[in-house]
Amino acid sequence: MTALPLAFGAPLLDAIIRSVPEDFQVDELPAFEASGEGEHLLLEIRKRGANTVAVAKRLAQWAGVAEMGVSYAGQKDRHAVTTQRFSVHLPKRVAPDLALLESDEIHVLASTWHNRKLQRGALAGNRFRLVLRQVQGERGAIDERLRTIAARGLPNWFGEQRFGRDGGNVPAALQMFAGRRMRRDQRSMLLSAARSALFNRVLAARVEQGCWDVALDGEVWVLDGSRSVFGPEPMNDALAERLAHFDIHPSGPLWGAGELRSTGKALELEQAALADEQALALRVGLEQAGLKQERRALRLRPASMQHAWLQDDALELSFALPPGCYATAVLHELGSVVEAQRP
Structure with missing residues (x-):
């Protein structure tokens, strides 16, 4: 993400993160209450130093079911302490001893029955608690930048996780589109990475032009907290008020077959940002893969954002984000935050 522009000026700090797993904590925000009945055991699990797929495999072994019988709403980081839900399909409603799951990596916080399999994306968002260490930078300026982010929001970048180690997913997507x-x-x-790269290009163009959180002629709007879109329609006082209150956000394309919904200046900017040879190859590949045009909000406002200095060089951040949004987008607006080296 270091190649992406900044919305609020020059970087303010250098820091490291994930010195220990506890410095990167994520709690899933559930999207529904369990029914209390059914044949799917819903588990709330805190994991430390383990990735989601590995925990799902462990649950399948524990329950004696195929891996496809275990589901989760979203994948969580390995080098972190995270809380998330899993569902295990147990048609006979007989669960092995939960104590057998306990380890240094897995702790079961709660269990209940539910009448449906846990679907991907079935979460209301994620709550983060991050600790940056070895922070170098002017404290007052950092405080002010964080207050600005809390009040104004920030560009809704797709994070580096989408693009794989050293950003290799986009080149791999181009190889796939070429026939591999x-x-x-x-x-x-790889399809997700290609779409994300094109979206980030459009967002980068709007950040560079200072219009990532304001209306352009021909704007398409996304309702806050949903995928519902409307417009384009002429700007008026009602839309301006909704934009100011974060009820709606400007949007950018998630590429696929079909015409761009934007018009006017918004359309011109999107076309210009996606006109080079690589972008054209990604666009064609996504269209031929059968994806359809969709939209994503260009702006993100973290909820309940707070910060505190634990020490002169240790900064704690806490905030909540909607599904599909990245904590690295918040860190990007502060400066260079790199992961601590691990043995």
Whole structure:
């Protein structure tokens, strides 16, 4: 993300993160209450130093079911302490001893029955508690930048997780579009990376032009907290008020087949940002893969954002983000935050 522009001026700090897993804590915000009945055991699990897929495999072994019988709403970081839900399909409603799951990596916080399998994306968002260490930078300026982010929001970048190690997912997507065969799970990941790269290009152009959080002629709007879109329609006082109160956000394209919904200046900017040879190859590949045009909000406002200095060089941040939004977008607006080296 270091190549992406900044919305609020020059970087203010250098810091490290994930010195220990506890410095990166994520709690899933559930999207629904469990029904209390059914044949799917819903588990709330805190994991430390383990990735979501590994925990799902452990649950399948514990329950004696196929891996496809275990589901989760979203993947969480490995080098972190995270809380998330899993569902395990147990048609006979007989669960093995939960104590058998306990380890240094897995702790079961709660369990209950539910009448449906946990679907991907079935979460209301994520709450983060991050600790930056070895912070170098002027404290007053950092405080002010964080207050600005809390009040104004920030660009809704797709984070570096989408693009793989050293950003290799986009080149791999181009190879796939050129005819290289990929496994189904790889294909899905690479399609997402290609779409995300094109969205970030449009957002970068709007950040550079200072219009990522204001209306352009021909703007398409996204309702806050949903995927519902409307417009374009002429700007008026009612839309301006909704924009100011974060009820709606300007949007950018998630590429696929079909015409861009934007018009006027918004359309011109999107077309210009996606006109080079690589962008054209990604666009064609996504269209031929059968994806359809969709939209994503260009602006993000973290909820309940707070910060505190634990020491002169240790800064704690806490905030909540909607599904599909990245904590790295917040860190990007502060400066250079790199992961601590691990053995």
